[in-house]
Amino acid sequence: MKILEGQSNLVSNHEVYEHILEQQKKNRSKNRRVPPNQFALTKDLLTYLRTEPGPLANQDKTHQYSTETLYELFKKLREANLQSDLSKGEMLMIINLRPTNIAVLSTVVEDMLERFTEDEQQKIIDIIAETLGFDEPTEAAEGEENDEDAAPSIENS
Numbered sequence: 001m002k003i004l005e006g007q008s009n010l011v012s013n014h015e016v017y018e019h020i021l022e023q024q025k026k027n028r029s030k031n032r033r034v035p036p037n038q039f040a041l042t043k044d045l046l047t048y049l050r051t052e053p054g055p056l057a058n059q060d061k062t063h064q065y066s067t068e069t070l071y072e073l074f075k076k077l078r079e080a081n082l083q084s085d086l087s088k089g090e091m092l093m094i095i096n097l098r099p100t101n102i103a104v105l106s107t108v109v110e111d112m113l114e115r116f117t118e119d120e121q122q123k124i125i126d127i128i129a130e131t132l133g134f135d136e137p138t139e140a141a142e143g144e145e146n147d148e149d150a151a152p153s154i155e156n157s
Contacts, residue, residue: 017049080120090109095132102122
């Protein structure tokens with residue numbers, strides 16, 4: 001077997017997720033059995049994609065990710081004149097990770113501090129949160145912020 005075109009297209013986690021679900025439906029409708037290794041791989045892949053804190057963790061309930069939503073994200077970034085400054089790989093990582101703050105966004109966007117001002121960085125985060133949504137903080141995370149048993153901080157007076 002020869003590989004004709006290696007890595008000719010990039011796909012997001014959402015596209016993989018949708019493809020796997022579509023294949024499962026097709027196999028069930030035709031009462032088709034899949035090989036055990038394919039079944040295990042599919043099950044493990046869906047488990048991984050549905051694991052917190054991944055953006056697809058609540059996809060079955062919220063349906064936040066869709067083709068229309070992704071087009072809307074691209075459109076809003078283009079209207080803000082930000083999409084042209086982001087590479088395909090960076091856009092793919094934004095879709096896959098759905099960064100909710102500047103620290104996470106900086107791990108996705110190369111040389112972010114040199115390429116974008118603080119206002120542009122915050123605008124990207126705002127557009128992502130508006131379009132793709134964001135996870136509510138968990139009770140454990142809220143408890144960490146308001147932990148009364150924590151040692152008081154030392155401030156210089």
